Structures are given as structure tokens and as C-alpha cells.
Amino acid sequence: MNRLVGLLSTSIGQKLVLAVSGLALVGFLVVHMLGNLTIFQGPEAMNGYAAWLKGHPLLWAARAGLISLFLIHIALAISLAWSNRKSRPIGYYHVRVNQEATIVSRYVVLTGLLVLCFLVYHILHFTLGVIQPEHSLFLTANGRHDVYKMVVLSFQVPIVALSYLVAMVVLGLHLAHGLGSLFQTFGLFHETYTGLIRLGCIVAASLIVIGNASIPLAIWLGLISL
Numbered sequence: 001m002n003r004l005v006g007l008l009s010t011s012i013g014q015k016l017v018l019a020v021s022g023l024a025l026v027g028f029l030v031v032h033m034l035g036n037l038t039i040f041q042g043p044e045a046m047n048g049y050a051a052w053l054k055g056h057p058l059l060w061a062a063r064a065g066l067i068s069l070f071l072i073h074i075a076l077a078i079s080l081a082w083s084n085r086k087s088r089p090i091g092y093y094h095v096r097v098n099q100e101a102t103i104v105s106r107y108v109v110l111t112g113l114l115v116l117c118f119l120v121y122h123i124l125h126f127t128l129g130v131i132q133p134e135h136s137l138f139l140t141a142n143g144r145h146d147v148y149k150m151v152v153l154s155f156q157v158p159i160v161a162l163s164y165l166v167a168m169v170v171l172g173l174h175l176a177h178g179l180g181s182l183f184q185t186f187g188l189f190h191e192t193y194t195g196l197i198r199l200g201c202i203v204a205a206s207l208i209v210i211g212n213a214s215i216p217l218a219i220w221l222g223l224i225s226l
């Protein structure tokens with residue numbers, strides 16, 4: 001415990017924990033996306049997956065872990081951005097390097113805050129049923145929550161589908177830059193491979209954006225319906 005507190009009191013320690021928590025959140029995103037993509041297999045598949053997830057004995061432990069990860073990630077991102085702001089660059093080289101790093105870190109913080117706004121909206125929408133509550137009341141013939149119907153009815157409303165599409169683009173920007181910073185934190189940035197690593201981050205972020213965005217888009221275009 002003392003070691004963790006010690007680690008978190010240094011800037012490099014904070015960066016490491018930020019990177020590890022970010023990586024774990026990307027893991028969640030991939031699993032969540034793969035689960036949601038069962039919508040393309042039809043109502044049985046998606047509702048079966050949702051029911052399995054809700055009935056899982058470790059659901060609340062996983063939720064607690066996920067919330068902790070989000071809180072740690074957000075708190076450290078804000079704390080590091082705050083100390084970056086306060087630190088004063090010395091000399092021409094440091095001015096340039098620091099300016100670049102500051103622009104990237106501000107950009108990541110800004111897109112991260114927008115993703116946080118999306119997350120609050122998303123949980124109010126699909127988990128708590130506060131937004132469009134009429135869509136979250138349906139049950140299947142065997143008494144399960146009809147998640148398929150809730151998602152399809154929601155994204156048939158163009159403004160809702162559009163808001164998710166915009167949010168996925170912002171998420172993609174956050175991931176592309178966040179993943180880039182992660183490589184730097186782990187010391188895996190080498191001049192020779194800079195281009196390749198940047199490309200890899202963009203491809204990984206794009207796959208998550210395309211996978212997620214395909215759902216509202218397919219419903220909006222009528223490719224998935226009730």
C-alpha cells in the first residue's frame with residue numbers, strides 16, 4: 001500500500017498507473033463492443049448475451065472494478081494535466097518539446113472529458129433508462145429485458161443515432177492519442193518506428209470506432225430493425 005502511495009506521488013508513477021488503467025479500459029471497450037455486435041446476429045443472440053451478463057455472479061465486482069478504473073484514470077489525467085500547466089519550460093528545445101507535449105495532453109484531456117459526458121449520458125440512457133424510458137420497459141416472451149428492442153428503437157431516432165456517432169468519433173480521437181502517449185510512458189517509442197506506432201494506434205482506435213459506430217449506423221439506415 002505504502003509503495004502504491006509512493007508511486008502515485010511521482011509524475012512517472014502517475015503516468016504509469018494512468019497508462020495501465022487506460023489499457024484496462026480499452027480491454028473493457030473491446031469486450032463491450034464485441035458483446036454489442038451480437039445485435040447483428042438478431043434479438044436472441046443479443047438478449048441472451050445481456051441476460052447472461054446481468055445474471056453473472058461477478059457482475060457487481062466487475063462493475064466496482066470498472067468504476068474504480070474510470071475514477072483512477074480521470075483523477076490521474078486531471079492531476080497530470082494540472083502539473084503540466086504549472087511546470088515552466090526552460091530553453092528553446094524544451095519550449096518546443098513541452099509545447100508539443102502540452103498540446104497533445106490538453107487534447108487528450110479535452111476529448112477524455114467529452115467521452116466522460118457521453119458515458120454519463122449513455123448510462124442514463126441504456127443502463128438506468130432515464131433517457132427514452134419508454135424503450136427500456138420491454139420484455140421478451142421468456143421474461144428477459146429486451147435489450148435488442150431498446151437499442152433498435154433508440155437508434156431509429158436520428159438525433160440519438162447521430163449523437164452516438166459523434167461520440168464514437170471523439171472516443172476514437174481520444175484513443176488514438178491516448179494509445180500514443182501510452183507507448184511513450186512504457187518507453188516503447190523509438191524514432192525508427194514512430195510512424196508505424198502512430199499508424200498502429202490509429203488503426204486500433206479506428207477498429208473500435210467502426211465496430212461501435214456500425215450499430216447506430218446500421219439501425220439508422222434500416223439494416224437492423226424489429
Ligand code: HEM
Pocket residue numbers: 029032036050054063115119122123126127147151164171212213215216
Ligand atoms: C454504439 C456503441 C454502444 C452501444 C450500442 C452500447 C450499448 C450498451 C447497452 C445496451 C448497455 C446496457 C446493457 C444492459 O443494461 O443490459 C450498455 C452499458 C454500458 N456501456 Fe455501452 N454501448 C456502446 C458504447 C459504449 C462506450 C463507447 C462505452 C465507454 C466509453 C460504454 C460503456 C458502457 C458502460 C460503462 C455500461 C454499463 C455497464 C453495466 O451496467 O455494468 N458503452 N451499453
